[in-house]
Amino acid sequence: MFEGWDAVALARAQFAFTMSFHIIFPAFSIGLASYLAVLEALWLWTGREVFINLFHYWLKIFAVAFGMGVVSGIVMSYQFGTNWSAFSDKTGPVIGPLMAYEVLTAFFLEAGFLGVMLFGLNRVGPRLHFLATLMVAVGTLISAFWILSSNSWMQTPTGYAVNASGQFVAADWLKVVFNPSFPYRLVHMVLAAYLTTALVVGAVGAYHLLRDQHLAGPRVMFSMAMWMATFVAPIQILAGDQHGLNTLEHQPVKIMAMEGHYQSHKDGAPLILFGWPNQTAGRVDYAVEIPKLGSVILKHSPTAPMAGLNTVPRENWPPVPITFWSFRIMVGLGFLMMGLGLLSAWMRWRGQLYSSRFLHTFAMLMGPAGFIAVLAGWITTETGRQPFTVYGLLRTADSASPLAAPAVGSSLLAFVIVYFAVFTAGVIYLLRLMAAPPHPGEAGPPRDVPARAAGITPAAAAAAEGAR
Amino acid sequence: MSVAVDLATVWAFIIAFAVFVYIVMDGFDLGLGILFPLFTKKADRDVIMNSVAPVWDGNETWLVLGGGGLMAAFPLAYAVLMPALYTPVIAMLVGLIFRGVAFEFRWRTQRQRNRWDIAFFGGSLVAALAQGVALGAILQGVHVEGRQYGGGWWDWLTPFSVLTGISVMVGYTLLGATWLVMKTEGALRDKAYQLSWLLLFAMLGAIGAVSIATPFLSVQYTQRWFTWPNIILTAPVPIAVAGVTVLLLRSLANKYDYQPFFLTLALFFLSYAGLGISMYPYIVPQSITIWEAASPANSQIFMLVGVAILIPLILAYTGWSYWVFRGKVRPGSGYH
Numbered sequence: 001m002f003e004g005w006d007a008v009a010l011a012r013a014q015f016a017f018t019m020s021f022h023i024i025f026p027a028f029s030i031g032l033a034s035y036l037a038v039l040e041a042l043w044l045w046t047g048r049e050v051f052i053n054l055f056h057y058w059l060k061i062f063a064v065a066f067g068m069g070v071v072s073g074i075v076m077s078y079q080f081g082t083n084w085s086a087f088s089d090k091t092g093p094v095i096g097p098l099m100a101y102e103v104l105t106a107f108f109l110e111a112g113f114l115g116v117m118l119f120g121l122n123r124v125g126p127r128l129h130f131l132a133t134l135m136v137a138v139g140t141l142i143s144a145f146w147i148l149s150s151n152s153w154m155q156t157p158t159g160y161a162v163n164a165s166g167q168f169v170a171a172d173w174l175k176v177v178f179n180p181s182f183p184y185r186l187v188h189m190v191l192a193a194y195l196t197t198a199l200v201v202g203a204v205g206a207y208h209l210l211r212d213q214h215l216a217g218p219r220v221m222f223s224m225a226m227w228m229a230t231f232v233a234p235i236q237i238l239a240g241d242q243h244g245l246n247t248l249e250h251q252p253v254k255i256m257a258m259e260g261h262y263q264s265h266k267d268g269a270p271l272i273l274f275g276w277p278n279q280t281a282g283r284v285d286y287a288v289e290i291p292k293l294g295s296v297i298l299k300h301s302p303t304a305p306m307a308g309l310n311t312v313p314r315e316n317w318p319p320v321p322i323t324f325w326s327f328r329i330m331v332g333l334g335f336l337m338m339g340l341g342l343l344s345a346w347m348r349w350r351g352q353l354y355s356s357r358f359l360h361t362f363a364m365l366m367g368p369a370g371f372i373a374v375l376a377g378w379i380t381t382e383t384g385r386q387p388f389t390v391y392g393l394l395r396t397a398d399s400a401s402p403l404a405a406p407a408v409g410s411s412l413l414a415f416v417i418v419y420f421a422v423f424t425a426g427v428i429y430l431l432r433l434m435a436a437p438p439h440p441g442e443a444g445p446p447r448d449v450p451a452r453a454a455g456i457t458p459a460a461a462a463a464a465e466g467a468r
Numbered sequence: 469m470s471v472a473v474d475l476a477t478v479w480a481f482i483i484a485f486a487v488f489v490y491i492v493m494d495g496f497d498l499g500l501g502i503l504f505p506l507f508t509k510k511a512d513r514d515v516i517m518n519s520v521a522p523v524w525d526g527n528e529t530w531l532v533l534g535g536g537g538l539m540a541a542f543p544l545a546y547a548v549l550m551p552a553l554y555t556p557v558i559a560m561l562v563g564l565i566f567r568g569v570a571f572e573f574r575w576r577t578q579r580q581r582n583r584w585d586i587a588f589f590g591g592s593l594v595a596a597l598a599q600g601v602a603l604g605a606i607l608q609g610v611h612v613e614g615r616q617y618g619g620g621w622w623d624w625l626t627p628f629s630v631l632t633g634i635s636v637m638v639g640y641t642l643l644g645a646t647w648l649v650m651k652t653e654g655a656l657r658d659k660a661y662q663l664s665w666l667l668l669f670a671m672l673g674a675i676g677a678v679s680i681a682t683p684f685l686s687v688q689y690t691q692r693w694f695t696w697p698n699i700i701l702t703a704p705v706p707i708a709v710a711g712v713t714v715l716l717l718r719s720l721a722n723k724y725d726y727q728p729f730f731l732t733l734a735l736f737f738l739s740y741a742g743l744g745i746s747m748y749p750y751i752v753p754q755s756i757t758i759w760e761a762a763s764p765a766n767s768q769i770f771m772l773v774g775v776a777i778l779i780p781l782i783l784a785y786t787g788w789s790y791w792v793f794r795g796k797v798r799p800g801s802g803y804h
Binding site for chain 1: 521522523525526528529531532533535536537538539540541543544546547548549550551554555557558561562564565566568569571572573576577580613615616617618620621763764766767770771774775778779782785786788789792793
């Protein structure tokens with residue numbers, strides 16, 4: 001099987017596939033961990049029962065999503081070695097320590113306090129339990145810090161030297177960690193995680209409000225989620241714009257691909273809204289464009305000249321059609337999110353936040369939008385970096401393991417089958433949890449039952465209800 | 469053999485420490501999965517699962533540290549070993565996926581619970597076997613060309629690697645059985661005692677078989693263990709194994725609930741130290757030493773600062789988490 005296939009292409013497919021599955025879970029759990037911390041803090045502060053109900057409701061969902069994130073993450077940490085051994089050898093001295101710090105400062109923190117967060121409320125009391133929740137939330141953010149730092153170093157490498165064995169080595173760790181694109185990417189990604197979670201929380205709230213607009217839990221979660229959308233979506237668009245300007249400075253070729261600028265424009269570049277990038281011919285077919293607007297957005301001047309891909313050697317072109325379209329999907333969804341935020345603010349002002357069926361339907365449909373936007377954004381930035389793994393310095397083709405196609409193809413096939421089997425089941429279980437509304441006295445970890453909470457086991461919860 | 473204290477050696481010990489902590493923490497965890505089919509009652513399975521559910525995630529994090537740390541401290545070794553161990557590593561990852569999600573999934577469905585119980589068993593079994601096979605494949609050495617692995621993707625499969633695969637699986641299962649002895653009560657504990665007896669003899673057989681087979685792999689191993697003056701350093705290892713075995717048999721006979729688990733860990737430690745004696749100073753046996761594979765000093769120092777501060781902290785809060793969930797796990801149904 002897979003004889004005659006290109007091993008590097010298969011390895012890339014495998015990375016894209018396993019990474020795309022993985023990123024969904026952290027994107028959700030970064031936001032959800034913070035949301036849980038907020039809910040628990042509100043409960044401790046106000047003592048209102050609705051907050052602890054919501055906490056337990058989302059905690060069950062968090063447990064399932066976090067588990068899937070952990071197992072798909074272990075795959076990522078070994079994939080660098082299995083499929084990208086040449087990359088690992090060459091970049092290990094620089095990005096290896098960043099990832100080791102991620103494990104030491106983030107993964108252990110999350111894992112160490114997760115057990116107490118999930119099962120320990122009645123064993124350690126509310127205050128220590130809140131500390132555990134907080135540590136898990138902080139852990140997810142620290143994790144984002146390190147992994148985005150190492151990814152950003154691959155995009156905009158600074159602070160490095162090359163040794164006699166051809167390895168990248170650190171010359172200045174501060175410059176390695178805080179490389180030029182890192183702050184922008186970190187802000188953009190963390191906001192994306194928060195928005196993604198807010199949209200899911202909002203969609204679940206909307207779904208239950210469509211059935212009964214008087215439910216306390218769904219009203220609170222819908223309102224909180226819409227506040228997030230109102231404020232964070234516009235901030236995210238601003239952050240994305242700044243990230244784009246940073247990319248123009250450090251990775252201009254990626255911007256050319258995102259904008260579909262095959263040609264150079266001496267006197268102001270157009271903004272191509274839609275079209276079909278034709279990589280062979282080096283032009284965008286059926287382009288719908290607004291003259292000069294590209295230069296206005298990127299250079300803040302209608303007549304600023306913009307270089308195109310025709311100034312770049314062809315072997316250094318990223319795959320424009322993918323980058324071009326994934327970018328448009330991300331931006332389009334971003335504006336829809338802002339639309340939802342503004343609409344909800346308007347409805348809130350008019351006192352129809354909990355009664356507008358249109359708003360609830362819109363919010364429900366936007367439930368998965370965050371995930372799609374996150375995936376589209378990552379596809380944009382990663383394919384836009386091609387054909388390099390370390391931008392401009394190490395080519396993807398020189399990064400792969402010395403493996404024959406059958407090995408890489410077989411493992412890819414194994415991952416595809418396993419991921420679809422396992423994660424489809426997981427997503428069904430998550431949707432099932434979300435389909436039930438949170439109710440008063442939402443089961444949490446009952447006293448004295450060790451480890452596993454009755455609320456988390458359907459059988460035990462049923463037994464508890466029977467006993468009442 | 470002399471041990472020079474330098475950065476690369478320090479890091480070799482740190483990686484070895486991370487891998488050993490992983491074995492200590494996840495060995496029994498995988499062992500419980502392997503024992504799962506022997507306990508058919510749902511109540512028993514719930515208790516087994518509950519005894520480890522709060523800590524399994526932290527346990528597997530040590531595996532990530534082992535892998536990530538290897539890439540950071542010895543990138544060349546990571547780059548050579550991972551393609552050489554391609555199939556066992558992929559098999560291990562797939563196994564860990566199935567058993568990891570089973571912890572949550574089996575509570576989310578009534579109809580398909582059995583399916584996730586099988587996933588928990590199968591995933592644990594495959595992961596344990598794959599780790600043992602990987603160990604054997606490293607010990608027997610891999611084909612290196614330049615700075616890369618130069619062999620095929622089935623080179624790891626030999627009678628020796630199969631032997632180490634089965635040995636590690638047996639050892640993990642013994643850890644799982646003695647864990648249950650410690651964490652459970654009544655009929656469940658009695659059954660765990662019976663299994664521990666059987667598995668202890670199987671593990672002793674496995675330690676014997678691997679010890680006999682290893683010197684045949686390479687002259688270096690033979691010289692390391694059986695020549696003067698090394699034998700002064702190496703002889704205490706088998707003697708200590710014999711001593712621990714006696715204590716272990718006694719603790720099983722007298723039903724000291726807490727001792728068998730820790731004595732089994734001592735057996736693991738001795739076997740692991742034996743492996744270290746065989747391999748040092750090679751990180752890829754017979755091909756690449758720890759100094760050849762080491763990252764530049766500034767990478768190793770940068771990480772050493774973090775390790776020195778964070779590992780004690782991690783051990784402290786991990787210990788706290790175990791402390792919170794200490795004691796015997798009782799069936800949840802008794803409280804409704």
